[in-house]
Amino acid sequence: MDDVIIIGGSFAGLAAALNLGRARRKVTILDTGSPRNRYASNAHGLLGHDGKPPSEILADARQQLEPYDTVRFVQARALKLSGAQDDFTVETDDGERRKARRLLLSYGIADQFPPIPGFAESWGKSVIHCPYCHGYEYAGKSWGLVYSTPMSLHATLLYGDWTDQITLFTDGHDVPEIERGKLDKRGIKVVEGKVASIQHQDGQLSSVTTEDGRVTPLDALFAHPQIKPSSNLHEQLGLETVETPFGIALKVDEKHKTSVDGIFAAGDLASPMASLTIAAYTGAMAGINAQQSMLA
Missing domain, CATH: 3.50.50.60 (FAD/NAD(P)-binding domain)
Known part of the structure; x- marks a missing residue:
């Protein structure tokens, strides 16, 4: 035994x-x-x-x-x-x-990866979850964040230590107006609509497309499945x-x-x-x- x-x-x-x-x-x-x-x-x-x-x-x-x-x-x-x-x-x-x-x-x-084309293929490479684990390698570059919980709003403040180029994808969630005001003051771009696909080359993303067809160029996308x-x-x-x-x-x-x-x-x-x-x-x-x- x-x-x-x-x-x-x-x-x-x-x-x-x-x-x-x-x-x-x-x-x-x-x-x-x-x-x-x-x-x-x-x-x-x-x-x-x-x-x-x-x-x-x-x-x-x-x-x-x-x-x-x-x-x-x-x-x-x-x-x-x-x-x-x-x-x-x-x-x-x-x-x-x-x-x-x-x-x-x-x-x-x-x-539990969402059924978004390009998500699984880019996970751990340029679709990532932790700024302390991967943020330094993307410092000063264009970051995106997929809204998942109200904690995502705090994350946009946290990420400011690494970059001032941050886009929040609401992914179909409602963001209260008072929070939108805070995001605007910090220079956070907000993109409405659900994320439809991720464009990448061998896991290194180049842009994110939402269901309305809008394409947002990015270097890294933070997500929390x-x-x-x-x-x-x-x-x-x-x-x-x-x-x-x-x-x-x-x-x-x-x-x-x-x-x-x-x-x-x-x-x-x-x-x-x-x-x-x-x-x-x-x-x-x-x-x-x-x-x-x-x-x-």
């Missing part, structure tokens, strides 16, 4: 495994090899790795786990969870049934969730413990803040707290 089975082997899961391995706990990491940031050619904001491809950072992390003989990495998809604290069972698509005292869920989320957990495993054991402006996240406490004893969660699955640094931090803390929960 493992001490901990970690489901999801990206930044949060590996950070948890590193701390558990250093505590000499027996750990199995289950991973499908499809991290959320696989669309991005470079990762930014992670100290010591700024500008590296995410796949390269993950490969380095896995190599650094090799000396820990209590940590095992298995490429398999978890299909079913059952049991309770100190006696969990994980069934996987390789036909195995694995047992563990604790579970740590870090299988991330899946972005709805998200959902990339698996329904949390539903199998009845874990509580919380609503965020962009979708569902698992409910965790200050120790990254879920609503079910013995199950911890980390990374994008448990936090609306999508960041490599935050994912690694929450993974490390979830691993440490899982280890401490097993102390006699």
Whole structure:
């Protein structure tokens, strides 16, 4: 029996495994090899790795786990969870049934791309979600933002640290007149109507077209599609969730413990803040707290 089975082997899961391995706990990491940031050619904001491809950072992390003989990495998809604290069972698509005292869920989320031609092809390249992750590379250039929630109005203020060329696409939403006045004072252009298509070359966009045929030249488009957990495993054991402006996240406490004893969660699955640094931090803390929960 493992001490901990970690489901999801990206930044949060590996950070948890590193701390558990250093505590000499027996750990199995289950991973499908499809991290959320696989669309991005470079990762930014992670100290010591700024500008590296995410796949390269993950490969380095896995190599650094090799000396820990209590940590095992298995490429398999978890299909079913059952049991309770100190006696969990994980069934996987390789036909195995694995047992563990604790579970740590870090299988991330899946972005729900809108059916806009060019959106998926440009995601992670020039259609992006985070100015801290990608804004520097587009500083001083023409930015667009697709309105998704009232938080989008705050984002236009935030983006001003990177560029003064910002266009807000209402995408069919109503923007109150008082907010329109604030946007006008900040020099934000507002384009009405739903986004119909994105023109791009190999993921590098050149313009956005709305349903009325208006074409707006752009260098980058910020968008925040709805998200959902990339698996329904949390539903199998009845874990509580919380609503965020962009979708569902698992409910965790200050120790990254879920609503079910013995199950911890980390990374994008448990936090609306999508960041490599935050994912690694929450993974490390979830691993440490899982280890401490097993102390006699």
